[in-house]
Amino acid sequence: MEVLLYTILTLCALGVLAAVILYFVAQTFKVEEDPRIDDVEKMLPGANCGGCGFAGCRGLADALVKNDDISSLFCPVGGGETMKAVATYLGKTAAEKEPQTATVRCGGTCEKRPRTNQFDGAKSCAVAASLYVGETGCAFGCLGYGDCVKVCNFDAIKINPKTGLPEIDADKCTACGACVKACPKLVIELRKKWPKNRAVYVSCVSKEKGAHVIRACKAGCVACGKCEKVCPFGAITIENHLAYIDPQKCKLCRKCVNECPTGAITLVGMDPLPKAPKPAPKAAPAAAAAAPAAAPKSVEGPATIALKASGTNPLILLNPKKAVMDSAAATSVAGNVVELKESGKNPLCLVRGKKAE
Amino acid sequence: MKTFPIGGVHPSENKLSRAKAIEVLPLPEVVQIPLGQHIGAPATAIVAKGDKVLTGQKIAEATGFMSANIHSPISGTVQAVDMQLNGQGLRQMMITIKREGDEWVETIDRSTEIKRDCNLEPAAIIAAIKEAGIVGMGGATFPTHVKLSIPPGKKAECLIINGVECEPYLTSDHRTMLELGEEMLVGVEILMKAIGVEKAYVGIENNKPDAIAHLAQLATKFKGIEIVPLKVRYPQGGEKQLIAAITGRQVPPPPALPIDVGAVVCNASTTYAVYRAVQKQMPLIERVVTLTGKEVKNPKNLLTRMGTPISALIEAAGGLPEHAGKVINGGPMMGRAMVNLDSPVTKGCSGITIMSGKDAERKTPGQCMKCAKCVSACPMGLEPYLLAKLAQKKQWDEMEAQMITSCIECGCCQSTCPSYLPLLDWVRLGKQTVMGLIRARMAAQAPKK
Known part of the structure; x- marks a missing residue:
């Protein structure tokens, strides 16, 4: 019995001694850290995705607390709200960025872009891209081995087995940019996120000449320039045989979608404009009447830019309905989609109607 | 021996x-001569569309020391100097010549x-x-x-x-x-x-x-x-x-x-x-x-x-x-x-x-069983299984430390692998990336001198 007692007592004494030593060691070697770093880290999403450029959320929190100017720091996952909350807590001004979402700019489905060979190497886009053109004749499009899927921390990308292309769930996508970096073909782009995940973009990145593009893929951009001409906002530019829609200038008017002969312009979350429009006899005079009233307004703002940009096509310039569209844009600089939609109803209908007269 | x-x-x-x-x-009727068919800078074309060339005539000049001249293999007319598809299906600068007879320099x-x-x-x-x-x-x-x-x-x-x-x-x-x-x-x-x-x-x-x-x-x-x-x-x-x-x-x-x-x-x-x-x-x-x-x-x-x-x-x-x-x-x-x-x-x-x-x-790849056959097969004394893994994890610095630049891409590792792993695919990707990083680093250092 005595043995047991002594043992317990010795152990207790050792424990107390160790605790005392540890207490003093902890005091001596204490690392002073700003307690705000912990608080900021808690405010961040905690995904540790690296979208901000730091290894994890703590890295960003540390930088946010230590830097006086935090305008260059941004958490794409938390977005503007999180940054605002952090900035208010720290008493600094945060960068403001509009919400973005990743967009796969390739429409080369299995159907549209026939496979010319079979790749039996390591199933990785990076490996295939370093070796050769890919399983199709298009050297620019999606390879479809899912490097983007592998890097996505938010389960927002999946390869659709039917099309062989990745699809992004915009609700889950946080625009961390991991997939953009992982894609060796630079197919994925971060684009402005519209309400209800609406989007209009050119789903092709091929810089080949039109004839070569169409040989490899029926859904490719052939740089015909129709969309550039029809765009009332000057949002579409053609460079290196490829059309590009500037997400900052685009107002989702959808005119370009119907113009595209190959269907390379993808429309998401909206119905396309009626394709084979008939002249609407009643609407025409109304629109014509509205046009002169609206036209003066369109002198300023995006409308002027649009007119300049579309100056290569006189027909469009003379079109009264065009002015209506422009004025709508002018009054909806903030991007009011509803208004644009209403005022822009059947604009093409009128273009054709006028021409027929 | x-x-x-x-x-x-x-x-x-x-x-x-x-x-x-x-x-x-x-003799072929039409030839395509890539300007970059050697290590180093691609040659610079010195002929243009419509030029007549003789067999053996220089048609592209070396760009700098680390480059090589290119000569016409046939006599005829230059049809184009433009981007053409190479064997890998990618576009490359090539000179296209149509044959007319066989006249030599x-x-x-x-x-x-x-x-x-x-x-x-x-x-x-x-x-x-x-x-x-x-x-x-x-x-x-x-x-x-x-x-x-x-x-x-x-x-x-x-x-x-x-x-x-x-x-x-x-x-x-x-x-x-x-x-x-x-x-x-x-x-x-x-x-x-x-x-x-x-x-x-x-x-x-x-x-x-x-x-x-x-x-x-x-x-x-x-x-x-x-x-x-x-x-x-x-x-x-x-x-x-x-x-x-x-x-x-x-x-x-x-x-x-x-x-x-x-x-x-x-x-x-x-x-x-x-x-x-x-x-x-x-x-x-x-x-x-x-x-x-x-x-x-x-x-x-x-x-x-x-x-x-x-x-x-x-x-x-x-x-x-x-x-x-x-x-x-x-x-x-x-x-x-x-x-x-x-x-x-x-x-x-x-x-x-x-x-x-x-x-x-190729056979369907399985799992690496750490048999180290690739290690004993590597003539450069590298560890291919490790390099392949590092390439998959994008750990380029670690790959450089593991001497990836020594790899001669001979493919011994892949050919001995009992699990049919695509080791060389990954190692090649890693080597390419690391070489690119080294070049970028050298380019960044150069102006300071």
Whole structure:
């Protein structure tokens, strides 16, 4: 019995001694850290995705607390709200960025872009891209081995087995940019996120000449320039045989979608404009009447830019309905989609109607 | 019998065309000449659309020292200088020439008689080689004049001629040594003079006894040339492996070069091209290409003008076999499968291997079982399983620390892997990325100096 007692007592004494030593060691070697770093880290999403450029959320929190100017720091996952909350807590001004979402700019489905060979190497886009053109004749499009899927921390990308292309769930996508970096073909782009995940973009990145593009893929951009001409906002530019829609200038008017002969312009979350429009006899005079009233307004703002940009096509310039569209844009600089939609109803209908007269 | 000290494998040799004499392929009607068919900067075109060119006329000039001239392989009219599809289906700058007759530049000596004596100074020999646009014809396409220009402070002690041809299937060097052996040995003499050495070794694997015997007999007429039979082992034709096999010296890891151990290595076909360039003023416009494969009707060794479409060679050998799965530019170990059969023969194209049926398919990869077969097979002493894993995890810094830049991409690791893992795919990707990072780092450092 005595043995047991002594043992317990010795152990207790050792424990107390160790605790005392540890207490003093902890005091001596204490690392002073700003307690705000912990608080900021808690405010961040905690995904540790690296979208901000730091290894994890703590890295960003540390930088946010230590830097006086935090305008260059941004958490794409938390977005503007999180940054605002952090900035208010720290008493600094945060960068403001509009919400973005990743967009796969390739429409080369299995159907549209026939496979010319079979790749039996390591199933990785990076490996295939370093070796050769890919399983199709298009050297620019999606390879479809899912490097983007592998890097996505938010389960927002999946390869659709039917099309062989990745699809992004915009609700889950946080625009961390991991997939953009992982894609060796630079197919994925971060684009402005519209309400209800609406989007209009050119789903092709091929810089080949039109004839070569169409040989490899029926859904490719052939740089015909129709969309550039029809765009009332000057949002579409053609460079290196490829059309590009500037997400900052685009107002989702959808005119370009119907113009595209190959269907390379993808429309998401909206119905396309009626394709084979008939002249609407009643609407025409109304629109014509509205046009002169609206036209003066369109002198300023995006409308002027649009007119300049579309100056290569006189027909469009003379079109009264065009002015209506422009004025709508002018009054909806903030991007009011509803208004644009209403005022822009059947604009093409009128273009054709006028021409027929 | 000599061989290199570590790693290596012995794949089935399949030298189907070993007994086929070199045949001359009829002149192509249209040729496409890529401007970048060597290591270093692509050449700059000096002809434009509509220009008439003669066979052997220079059509593209070396851009800087680390580059090579390119000459027209046929006479005719330049149709275009634009981006054309290469074998990998990617666009590359090429000169397209349509043939009209066969008129040669007058200074070129086309006779077959052997011209033994060479009175040129070393510098003049190197200049002639540079002018002829000669690059390593074993596949690496390293400009030969760069190799022969010994940097100051270093000294060449011996010349090694690479007649190993360890790659399965290919026989172009073998046939060159057998049929053009004497010319090649004159080339050896010229190269010895160019780099100022007294001793040259011709390394040949002993699966080519006829070539060994033939050259050994011829070598008695030459001073300082020794034929070295080597044990059959892949990748003995690798520069560093060959130096180790013949001299026993180990080339240190990059950026060290063979010259750091006093050796200059030159391929057998390149040596023949050197002979023709220096003694006959013949630029590098044709080469022997082996067209082979188990189901190919007539495997052949074809003397082919550069720029000939590969489909023409396939036709000459009896057409594409029915079950053809892969058409490989090069041999099965180091070659690259092609998607565009109309792509041209280039300076580094030593053979076209057509794999059919099951041979063409890779087996389904399993899991790495850490058997370390790849480690013992690696002739550079690397750990391929680890490198492949690091490449998958994108740990480029760690890969650099693991000496990825030493990798010669021989494919021994992948060929021994019992789980059929695509090790080389990953290792190649890693090497490419790390090399890119190193170059970027050097470029960033350069302006500061």
